[in-house]
Amino acid sequence: MxxxxxxxxxxxxxxxxxxxxxxxxxxxxxxxxxxxxxxxxxxxxxxxxxxxxxxxxxxxxxxxxxxxxxxxxxxxxxxxxxxxxxxxxxxxxxxxxxxxxxxxxxxxxALNELLAIKKVKRLGLVTPYTSDVQEKIIANYAKIGIEVVAETHRQISVNFDFALVEPTDIESDLLQVSRAQPQAIVTYCTNLRAAHLADRFEFQTSIPLLDTxxxxxxxxxxxxxxxxxxxxxxxxxxxxx
Missing domain, CATH: 3.40.50.12500 (Rossmann fold)
Known part of the structure; x- marks a missing residue:
């Protein structure tokens, strides 16, 4: 460079x-x-x-x-x-x-641009958020023609606590959501320790993981x-x- x-x-x-x-x-x-x-x-x-x-x-x-x-x-x-x-x-x-x-x-x-590039219409969603926040996210994706076909959330509202969710628990959530066979799954929170899980998860499931x-x-x-x-x-x- x-x-x-x-x-x-x-x-x-x-x-x-x-x-x-x-x-x-x-x-x-x-x-x-x-x-x-x-x-x-x-x-x-x-x-x-x-x-x-x-x-x-x-x-x-x-x-x-x-x-x-x-x-x-x-x-x-x-x-x-x-x-x-x-x-x-x-x-x-x-x-x-x-x-x-x-x-x-x-x-x-950037996430939405990636979803458009791959024409993702069936999305999986993994977050630590509360139900009402999750519902807002799902509704906003529905407005742009993307259906959240499976999701998990952990009912946490304290931002610091999101990083306390263990990566092994995030992996469990990802595998649960993967059963619906979405075109991609998003770990939707920048305080989740999830980005490094992508290669292994994609190898296991062939589903792209888009961490925020x-x-x-x-x-x-x-x-x-x-x-x-x-x-x-x-x-x-x-x-x-």
Missing amino acids: DKPIRIGVLTPSSNTALEPLTSSIVSVIPGVTAHFGRFRVTQISLSDQALGQFDDSKILSTAELLADANPDVITWSGTSAGWMGFEKDALLCDRITERTGIRASTAIL VSTTVWGALRAVGADPAGIKGWGQLFEWK
């Missing part, structure tokens, strides 16, 4: 999973580094207080600080658009670029014109074009 690529990553304050996972993924490509900026997120629910954590003004303040590191892209490694509406992430990207002059991407916009930490990296690399296919060992999504 001729020029180093710096990826600026907007990160929920209580997230302990996405930083080590993201750094491990990008380390596969020489010259690519990830740099993180946190804003306060402690709870995932549909309460006004929890939804207010994702007010754009708070995220944009963090983006401005990340811009001091001169990243080539700023990406939001979070899944809030899943229950708040996909248009929220599209607007956020526009505002980040307007405020900083830096191109932007998000985990969910991984989709964040895929989208960020695409945004700067880099080829994600250089990333090996983290699932087949990095080869999708």
Whole structure:
């Protein structure tokens, strides 16, 4: 790679999973580094207080600080658009670029682009969320013509606690959802320790695993014109074009 690529990553304050996972993924490509900026997120629910954590003004303040590191892209490694509406992430990207002059991407916009590339209409969904949040996510995918044919969720609302779910338990959820034979399964939370499970799960089931930490990296690399296919060992999504 001729020029180093710096990826600026907007990160929920209580997230302990996405930083080590993201750094491990990008380390596969020489010259690519990830740099993180946190804003306060402690709870995932549909309460006004929890939804207010994702007010754009708070995220944009963090983006401005990340811009001091001169990243080539700023990406939001979070899944809030899943229950708040996909248009929220599209607007956020526009505002980040307007405020900083830096191109932007998000985990969910990248995920949805991947689903479109492979024409996925039958999706499996694995999350740690509560039932009402899960129902919102499922409804938003139905609006764009994607049916969630099987799902699991763990009724957790404390963001820090998502990272406490053991990878072996996530694997059990994945296998449960795989029985419905979806075209792809998403581990839909950037505080789940799941990205590294992709290769083994795909070998076992032949079903693509789209983890949202991984989709964040895929989208960020695409945004700067880099080829994600250089990333090996983290699932087949990095080869999708």
